[in-house]
Amino acid sequence: MASSLPSSVSVTPLPPFKPDLYQRAWSSIPHPTLPLLATCHAKAVTVFSLSTLTKHSSLSGGHTRSVRCAAWKPGLPPGKLCLVTGSFDATAGLWRWEKEADEGGEGSMEVDVTKGSNASRPDTEKDASDDDWEFTLVLEGHENEIKSVSFSPSGQYLATCSRDKTVWIWEDVGAAEDEDEWETVAVLSEHDGDIKAVAWCPDVPGRNKASSNRHGSLDVLASASYDNTVRIWREDGDGEWVCVSVLEGHEETVWGLQFEPRTDNERFPRLMTFSADGTVRIWTLQVEEEEPTVEDGRDANNPFRSAMSGIPNTMRRGLREDWVCTAVLPKAHTRAVYSASWSSDSGLIASTGSDGLIVVYGEEKDVTKPASSAEEQSKETGDHGNARSRDGWRILGTVANGHGAYEINHVTWCKRYDAGAEQKGTEEMLVTTGDDGVIRPWQTRAD
Template structure:
């Protein structure tokens, strides 16, 4: 697809090592002073791989985390301080890994879900971890000293497999997406009781008409993007005043802003919002698309436009796309073809 030369997505590295499909990716948000970017990937081979960039610019696998999960590792997530890595597996557990003394050690295994755990996400404070499962439930765990984890809430509401959970980047508000086509917003009422404060559906809120696979917030937390088996991405906006105290009020104010359709012709599995406000999506059509907000004064309100579609980004389904926090023009993608690719975004994309 011609983008007029305004944007270019150039493959810089192809990281090979997984012996099965690569499911998910997570960049370490705080790799340490003087350290380069650190990327975790996980897959159907039951392993997690840690990738690091050497001073000469090459990438290598520094660690393979294995022999803990006995089924597919579906997702991975770093804690905000970059010291812990949570890995969720089809074996119904979530493992917590700590990097200490030059090695990764599994310091806790969280059990309780009835079957496959699909996703894990740390709260912005790092004190809470959310997990979700095919058992339709979302669990919230509180971390205590000594790597002790206590389940403080089991959130029921979804009627089918919960595909992903994601904490808001500023508030202790959790969003979950599901095979039941819905998006649910969860908040604490102030008395340590968690409730679903808003459900976004096709009928009531211009939501998705099929499985919702992924969610990502923009850096400010006032917008989020979701993607679905219905081959659309949807942009949502909130009227929450993020400068106000972090109470449970107002979190039910998400509204549909825009629908991006016609860009992927198969299921969109992943969407991620960069710190430079570029949205990346990866799908079952083996492609990656990039979108930015249309800068105009049209009375209809904000809209988003495609700036680039990378056909055949991988040989098979693109399962995950993630922008690097240290380098907002670096994108990582994971695929059913077993590879992890790194891309560099060039051109005047935000003009």
């Protein structure tokens, strides 16, 4: 189905977050509902307010080496926060914030935002001290630095991955909401290289439909590795986490990945991956529509039984998925793509990396055929302003040297709540995080 896209998107800088960190920052993670942004740097995390673009609070003293990554635990009530951090010290730390909202519902975390209010309000945010955060639990087991942490949609599971070539899955077994007790339920060790990132499939209708009446769990995990591959994991009927697909196509390290945050229909969410080979790829789960027949007690039209090459021996016969690369986004980056973010509102993708370039892509139509090769794509792109691929994606805007001479380590879409926003809590902006320690917001406008 064709979709309407602007001819271009302008990306212009907004005033940077304050204070500057003056040291390499790795990533900035927006809270799913509150106007908060957690930035990882050195041995700490600085939480910024998206309303004032200034420091809200900080987390320090929990790790002995740099904090590389973080994730917000979903589904907590107003007044409570939980953040997991992953560090170069090979541990993951669990942090909690508990503070009652002020009378009238406007507290230090601006609880009113969660109620969907976009009206302009006076700034009631309070400065918070480090003591407001409590370091409640250390998760140990990895042998080397943790590169990525990610919560499942329900918050029941936490995935961590490491330079030690393993993915650990932890389960929240605490009897109470604020009781921190986690246990290891799986250690996945089929990658042949450092594991750069993990991501869970979001809880969207397509996920539920594609997983109904199947033999795998609803929770789906993907991992990206230095071995140039991506692996898809599910829990089987026996409670074992198994690899159900190996995605091959990138020519160098896969730096990260993200499932499609929103689908226009009930298809299973696609998966975006980005790599040191300078490309961003889109992968689609193939679901065969056939009459069911009984074979070994399982439905023959189960997509998990689709044939694929390179299946490790540990894969269960009844849990196999066929993922196909259905798009290679137009080539714009000249070096490694460190980060890319897929907007849940607009469907636009933004990417950045070693070359300091920020690129915004849009999709013109649904992808229904396998992607042409990266080489064929690059021949078609030409100048960035008009670049497009055969698969429906084109470049809408670029910014060169987004952080000057410094590399950009992370980019994310997040909601705007600042004074310049026309529609607070609805309007989007980009936030980039770089080696210069500056956290830069960017206004995006369709032209």
